[in-house]
Amino acid sequence: MNRWLPLVAKIPEDMTTVEQAEKIVLAQLTDYGTEAVPFEQALGQVLAEDLLADRDLPPFNRVTMDGIAISFKAIEEGINTFHIKATQAAGDEPVGIEDNDLCIEIMTGAALHPSLDTVIRYEDLEIRNSLAALTIHTIKKGQNIHFKGKDKQAGNVVATASQKVTPAIISLAASVGKSELLVRKPPRVVVISSGDELVDVNDTPTTYQIRRSNNYTIKAALTNHGLHAEILHIPDNPEITREQIATCLQNYDVILLSGGISMGKFDYIPKALEELQVNKLFHKVAQRPGKPFWFGRHDNGALVFAFPGNPVATFMCLHRYFLLWLDATLGLPSKAPVYAVLDRYFDFQPQLQYFLQVKLNFTNQGQLMATPIEGNGSGDFANLADTDAFMELPMETNDFKRGDVYKVWTF
Amino acid sequence: MNRWLPLVAKIPEDMTTVEQAEKIVLAQLTDYGTEAVPFEQALGQVLAEDLLADRDLPPFNRVTMDGIAISFKAIEEGINTFHIKATQAAGDEPVGIEDNDLCIEIMTGAALHPSLDTVIRYEDLEIRNSLAALTIHTIKKGQNIHFKGKDKQAGNVVATASQKVTPAIISLAASVGKSELLVRKPPRVVVISSGDELVDVNDTPTTYQIRRSNNYTIKAALTNHGLHAEILHIPDNPEITREQIATCLQNYDVILLSGGISMGKFDYIPKALEELQVNKLFHKVAQRPGKPFWFGRHDNGALVFAFPGNPVATFMCLHRYFLLWLDATLGLPSKAPVYAVLDRYFDFQPQLQYFLQVKLNFTNQGQLMATPIEGNGSGDFANLADTDAFMELPMETNDFKRGDVYKVWTF
Numbered sequence: 124m125n126r127w128l129p130l131v132a133k134i135p136e137d138m139t140t141v142e143q144a145e146k147i148v149l150a151q152l153t154d155y156g157t158e159a160v161p162f163e164q165a166l167g168q169v170l171a172e173d174l175l176a177d178r179d180l181p182p183f184n185r186v187t188m189d190g191i192a193i194s195f196k197a198i199e200e201g202i203n204t205f206h207i208k209a210t211q212a213a214g215d216e217p218v219g220i221e222d223n224d225l226c227i228e229i230m231t232g233a234a235l236h237p238s239l240d241t242v243i244r245y246e247d248l249e250i251r252n253s254l255a256a257l258t259i260h261t262i263k264k265g266q267n268i269h270f271k272g273k274d275k276q277a278g279n280v281v282a283t284a285s286q287k288v289t290p291a292i293i294s295l296a297a298s299v300g301k302s303e304l305l306v307r308k309p310p311r312v313v314v315i316s317s318g319d320e321l322v323d324v325n326d327t328p329t330t331y332q333i334r335r336s337n338n339y340t341i342k343a344a345l346t347n348h349g350l351h352a353e354i355l356h357i358p359d360n361p362e363i364t365r366e367q368i369a370t371c372l373q374n375y376d377v378i379l380l381s382g383g384i385s386m387g388k389f390d391y392i393p394k395a396l397e398e399l400q401v402n403k404l405f406h407k408v409a410q411r412p413g414k415p416f417w418f419g420r421h422d423n424g425a426l427v428f429a430f431p432g433n434p435v436a437t438f439m440c441l442h443r444y445f446l447l448w449l450d451a452t453l454g455l456p457s458k459a460p461v462y463a464v465l466d467r468y469f470d471f472q473p474q475l476q477y478f479l480q481v482k483l484n485f486t487n488q489g490q491l492m493a494t495p496i497e498g499n500g501s502g503d504f505a506n507l508a509d510t511d512a513f514m515e516l517p518m519e520t521n522d523f524k525r526g527d528v529y530k531v532w533t534f
Numbered sequence: 535m536n537r538w539l540p541l542v543a544k545i546p547e548d549m550t551t552v553e554q555a556e557k558i559v560l561a562q563l564t565d566y567g568t569e570a571v572p573f574e575q576a577l578g579q580v581l582a583e584d585l586l587a588d589r590d591l592p593p594f595n596r597v598t599m600d601g602i603a604i605s606f607k608a609i610e611e612g613i614n615t616f617h618i619k620a621t622q623a624a625g626d627e628p629v630g631i632e633d634n635d636l637c638i639e640i641m642t643g644a645a646l647h648p649s650l651d652t653v654i655r656y657e658d659l660e661i662r663n664s665l666a667a668l669t670i671h672t673i674k675k676g677q678n679i680h681f682k683g684k685d686k687q688a689g690n691v692v693a694t695a696s697q698k699v700t701p702a703i704i705s706l707a708a709s710v711g712k713s714e715l716l717v718r719k720p721p722r723v724v725v726i727s728s729g730d731e732l733v734d735v736n737d738t739p740t741t742y743q744i745r746r747s748n749n750y751t752i753k754a755a756l757t758n759h760g761l762h763a764e765i766l767h768i769p770d771n772p773e774i775t776r777e778q779i780a781t782c783l784q785n786y787d788v789i790l791l792s793g794g795i796s797m798g799k800f801d802y803i804p805k806a807l808e809e810l811q812v813n814k815l816f817h818k819v820a821q822r823p824g825k826p827f828w829f830g831r832h833d834n835g836a837l838v839f840a841f842p843g844n845p846v847a848t849f850m851c852l853h854r855y856f857l858l859w860l861d862a863t864l865g866l867p868s869k870a871p872v873y874a875v876l877d878r879y880f881d882f883q884p885q886l887q888y889f890l891q892v893k894l895n896f897t898n899q900g901q902l903m904a905t906p907i908e909g910n911g912s913g914d915f916a917n918l919a920d921t922d923a924f925m926e927l928p929m930e931t932n933d934f935k936r937g938d939v940y941k942v943w944t945f
Contacts, residue, residue, distance in 0.1 A: 162735070163754070166754050166757060166758070167758075180916065182741065187844075212730075212731070212770070213742075214729065214730045214731025214732075214740075214743050214770075215731075215742065217742065230801075231843065232729065232731050232793075233731075233742075234741070274916050281916045282916075282919055289919065290751045290758065290945070291751070291849075291918040291919040292919050293747075293750050293754040294747045294750065294751035294754075294849075294918075295747075295919060297745055297746060297750045297751075298745055298747045298915065300738070300745055301735075302735045302736050319623075320623070320624035320643050320644075324573070324707075324708045324712075324713045325711075325713050327711070330593065330594065331624075331625055331627060331628065331645040332625050333592070333643075333709070334708055334710075335708060336704075336706075336708035339573075339574060339704050340701045340704055340705035340708075342574070343574070343577050343700075343704040346577060347577070347701065359623070382643075432642065432643065433598075438705075459895055460896070460898075461896050462896050462897070462898050462900040484870055485871070485872050485873050485902065487871075488873065488875075489903075489939050490900055490901055490902075491896065491900045504685075504702060504705050504706060505591065505685050505692045505706060506685075508697070508700065508702040508703055528899050528900050
């Protein structure tokens with residue numbers, strides 16, 4: 124491709140804007156079905172069913188303080204000392220009273236008998252010889268009781284499909300007796316690296332080799348996002364490349380490639396993808412880092428996100444495109460964007476949408492501030508360990524002032 | 535304990551403030567040692583060693599674009615067409631030139647020979663019959679090269695001990711060949727629930743029972759925090775309670791109790807803790823929810839966080855105290871607090887520090903806003919699934935105005 128690109132071009136014709144690329148990626152949503160998993164293993168997955176209360180929550184008038192239970196009529200009648208008729212623990216069958224000067228010594232979590240409607244805690248009592256005397260004067264009818272059905276009524280939805288399973292949802296599942304949860308099946312993902320210059324982490328590279336790291340980084344980021352991924356390295360050999368990619372297109376829903384998609388003579392991957400009928404949906408995005416990003420779809424529905432080889436570009440594209448797609452394909456409601464205030468001047472001249480590495484912090488006024496942490500170009504991963512997010516700087520502007528507000532993509 | 539508490543008390547004498555409680559908890563830091571784990575498994579753990587660059591990063595003058603490599607002297611001499619002497623892929627031994635009108639066709643990731651100092655990308659070339667002609671006029675010496683050692687030099691620290699292992703650190707570990715990482719050993723944690731009124735998630739509760747959920751919630755929250763915990767349920771029996779807690783004090787570094795620590799007649803846990811020489815460091819914190827929170831330490835160093843039985847109180851105490859302690863004991867630098875703006879008026883009269891459940895969102899000006907989502911008292915967990923954080927409202931104030939800024943604890 125020997126094409127002359129004018130230096131002052133707005134967006135070169137062969138490039139896609141970030142906005143267009145996002146749109147094309149988000150048009151490729153697939154339902155991978157659902158599966159039932161033990162509820163504890165559902166943590167981080169996406170709920171595929173509503174959770175219903177199997178009975179009222181609480182299921183009975185529940186005592187919330189240790190003390191005595193009385194009928195409020197006693198208070199209206201001026202009674203302030205009570206005979207303890209019985210003691211009732213949580214889980215016990217409720218015990219009632221026949222006279223208003225009787226009370227039940229009762230424990231937190233116990234179910235209140237219909238003859239009782241008010242609980243007085245130990246701290247407000249003197250108890251001697253089975254007699255409980257009030258030491259306070261202000262008693263409210265119904266106090267220290269969590270009434271039946273107040274939180275939810277039997278059949279009410281307590282959590283809805285498409286919610287991410289959080290510890291709070293685990294709690295609700297346990298409460299309503301759902302020991303198995305139906306969750307959205309995640310796509311089967313393989314992360315492929317390529318190139319004979321990349322050796323394994325356990326190997327000692329020759330002077331002109333480096334160790335593979337992108338596949339591990341991607342896998343770790345996906346783990347943090349609740350997604351399992353396999354890892355595969357393909358050597359620089361056209362037959363093996365073709366064969367392995369063909370197998371992956373059959374066995375996985377998504378192939379994440381890092382590297383091997385540039386114009387280099389030894390990049391066998393673009394040729395293999397073409398031969399295997401993976402249709403290009405875009406190639407090259409008007410962004411830095413990550414300009415050579417390639418995205419395509421096989422006729423069988425498998426998607427190929429081919430990220431550039433440089434680590435920071437891959438990391439950015441993973442967060443900006445793949446994770447956005449993943450959440451959408453799993454049916455999660457789209458997240459509200461996060462905005463931060465640039466805390467010092469920054470300029471970027473090329474006609475590309477720049478993703479600036481920033482460190483985030485909150486002022487004591489609740490304002491999210493972003494400090495640019497510039498690396499030595501997009502290959503500098505050491506820098507990324509000190510940052511929290513990419514700030515997406517609009518392409519139309521070249522000068523970004525202290526105090527300007529832009530969207531950030533946290534990682 | 536029949537104590538009369540005046541209703542207008544600032545803080546009742548037997549209570550600890552949130553600030554004091556935090557201080558007491560953070561005074562109990564323990565070093566649980568270190569362990570070497572395969573680097574991928576270190577994700578989410580705390581690094582216990584500095585990571586050093588095993589060689590310069592990049593380890594050679596690295597080509598960042600596919601194209602040709604030349605000597606910049608050629609440009610100074612007015613040469614704009616080059617004979618392609620050889621092709622060099624990434625990982626190949628570098629090939630040099632003897633004359634300035636020669637060039638090497640070279641691929642991204644390749645190591646540059648010392649006779650070459652400038653790379654021109656394919657997009658700026660016309661290549662015909664082994665001749666590469668420039669199609670642009672502006673060439674900068676050193677362009678499209680990531681110079682040896684620019685990111686880090688051999689022996690430089692690329693990540694420091696006490697950093698949490700993120701995907702970025704996984705990447706650095708792979709790059710410098712650290713297939714095993716030394717991480718801080720986390721404490722061994724057991725989560726204990728108690729009470730015969732609590733049945734297993736798989737069981738059908740009687741009318742007066744409910745299902746256990748707190749232990750699963752705690753375990754899930756800890757999983758999200760990278761910490762494994764065991765679960766144990768103790769029946770309402772004083773001998774079994776004593777025996778099981780004794781065993782846990784020997785086998786675990788931390789016991790997280792939920793429930794069973796109130797003043798109820800059938801709460802055998804406070805007695806067992808006392809008999810087993812777990813020294814109370816505080817009991818009752820001037821907060822809502824979570825007032826009955828108990829914290830103690832066994833002579834052998836084991837810590838006991840005894841949270842109240844109600845789910846929201848337990849969840850709050852877990853985040854406000856235990857996770858704070860965990861990060862500190864593992865040597866993580868303390869996180870800067872997160873502040874948010876209350877987006878509507880809220881009042882709370884009791885002389886307690888109130889932890890308000892809020893939903894967070896960012897304005898498009900980067901301002902973090904908190905919307906109160908009030909439940910039906912602290913036992914309402916259904917509510918918690920819709921919120922993101924607890925907002926810590928100061929005890930000294932009773933009226934919290936729209937626009938006021940307070941600390942939030944996200945979960």
